[in-house]
Amino acid sequence: MTTTRRRENHQDGSLTAMKLRKEKQSYDFDATTEQNLVDFFELTSSIFFCCFLFSGVPLSTQWGQQGYFYPIQVAQFGLSHYSKNLTERPPRVTMYEDVEGHDLSSWSNPSPNGEIKIVTSEELDSHVIEFKTTGDTSPSSSSVWSHSLDTKSDFVIAFDLKLLGNASITIVAESEEQGRIISLVYTTDDDGFVIGNRKVTYGLGPVTQWRRITRALQIDYRKAMASLSTLKYKLTRKFILQRLLRIELRGHGFIDNIEIGTSLHMYHFYDAADWLVHHQDERGGWPIMVERILDDKMSLSPGWYSSMAQGQAMSVLTRAYIKSRRKKYIKAALHAARLFQIPSAQGGVLARFMDKYTWYEEYPTSPGSFVLNGFIYSMIGLYDVLSVADVEESRESRRLYDEGMVSLKAMLLLFDMGTGTLYDLRHLALGKAPNVARWDYHATHISQLQLLASIDPDPIFKETVARWIGYTKGKRARHN
Numbered sequence: 001m002t003t004t005r006r007r008e009n010h011q012d013g014s015l016t017a018m019k020l021r022k023e024k025q026s027y028d029f030d031a032t033t034e035q036n037l038v039d040f041f042e043l044t045s046s047i048f049f050c051c052f053l054f055s056g057v058p059l060s061t062q063w064g065q066q067g068y069f070y071p072i073q074v075a076q077f078g079l080s081h082y083s084k085n086l087t088e089r090p091p092r093v094t095m096y097e098d099v100e101g102h103d104l105s106s107w108s109n110p111s112p113n114g115e116i117k118i119v120t121s122e123e124l125d126s127h128v129i130e131f132k133t134t135g136d137t138s139p140s141s142s143s144v145w146s147h148s149l150d151t152k153s154d155f156v157i158a159f160d161l162k163l164l165g166n167a168s169i170t171i172v173a174e175s176e177e178q179g180r181i182i183s184l185v186y187t188t189d190d191d192g193f194v195i196g197n198r199k200v201t202y203g204l205g206p207v208t209q210w211r212r213i214t215r216a217l218q219i220d221y222r223k224a225m226a227s228l229s230t231l232k233y234k235l236t237r238k239f240i241l242q243r244l245l246r247i248e249l250r251g252h253g254f255i256d257n258i259e260i261g262t263s264l265h266m267y268h269f270y271d272a273a274d275w276l277v278h279h280q281d282e283r284g285g286w287p288i289m290v291e292r293i294l295d296d297k298m299s300l301s302p303g304w305y306s307s308m309a310q311g312q313a314m315s316v317l318t319r320a321y322i323k324s325r326r327k328k329y330i331k332a333a334l335h336a337a338r339l340f341q342i343p344s345a346q347g348g349v350l351a352r353f354m355d356k357y358t359w360y361e362e363y364p365t366s367p368g369s370f371v372l373n374g375f376i377y378s379m380i381g382l383y384d385v386l387s388v389a390d391v392e393e394s395r396e397s398r399r400l401y402d403e404g405m406v407s408l409k410a411m412l413l414l415f416d417m418g419t420g421t422l423y424d425l426r427h428l429a430l431g432k433a434p435n436v437a438r439w440d441y442h443a444t445h446i447s448q449l450q451l452l453a454s455i456d457p458d459p460i461f462k463e464t465v466a467r468w469i470g471y472t473k474g475k476r477a478r479h480n
């Protein structure tokens, strides 16, 4: 990633390096035991610019005014929640309704014409609520089934939902500004949101099949309010929900397993994994639909693939497979490796350095740009797949990984400047000054090498990382 980061949340590179030194992180990298990459992704994911959560995954606006889904961001969103689930205290989760007690007395409707009953869903293999109201589905309609929530500390809600025709789910809450009552309304409209008088309406897209909906309510509220308001308004308001009051159901549909927690990271994680499964194309890739210009002579038209997106998606999908044992995830992860065999000029991500060394391009430009951090992310994705998938099925991933390792060991020191590191090798093709890595990228290089050192015994990783950490403390390579 180059220029994209400039508009993102800037990390202080030296702080990151300090964090690395202080914690002396050790990366016991073993995809099958899952305790890996944790701090690693904690560290890297925070540099991603998080926007709105519509389809359960973040929508990006960093390279274009209209939002779009950027696969690297979706994958990092998933990995970040996966890491948090491993590192944070287990969330406190309260089940508000699963109807297994066969009691609907906590639900009320002031209008006499609504219906609510318990039915069996074969698909969920569970008892679920079927609800029906008579009025319209706007949050002002008094024909509504409601259930008290009453929590002041937990603001992530999840439920299983299936809707027939128009319907809406509303969370009524108190905001911090003088106890104002606001409504967060989730409807069957297309993805997007509308802000009205004390209410925010989010479109969930179609919910005609059972879907697990997970919403971080504080984020939904804050992002919507912040996007609407003027800067001055934003600075003077905090936009914090203080208390949840109730959930309201309107229209006709089914609901089950209404849970509220401090955090529900694994649900967010599966949102990302499922997004990746559903949006993978026939080439096994997640095309990026915005133009990228690295240089006058190096640009990519919309529809390009990135080895980093492929690799990080593979890391998400292998973890989803380990956790769920669902074949669709590992199938998608294996399929994702296919683009690594296709040269950049033919729409893949494969480049060759000096006609000799295989390289998987974060930006598959012609001529090649050879971005180091993107290449290592793609190697980690391959490593995850070959650690988890069946030996026979992952034979190609193994070959790609082995070839990539030969390149990495041969080329790693090309990025070493004696005082810091290079971000890429574009200068060789362009005949320009080298593209020096900012300190936050240098810190990323360091954490990536630490990870590699834990999975490959070659001393080049251990020795290089020690030197590169030295650069962050002002050490320099010896000069003559």
Ligand SMILES: [Ca+2]
Residues within 6 Å of the ligand: 098, 099, 100, 126, 127, 128, 256, 257
């Ligand atoms: Ca149930």
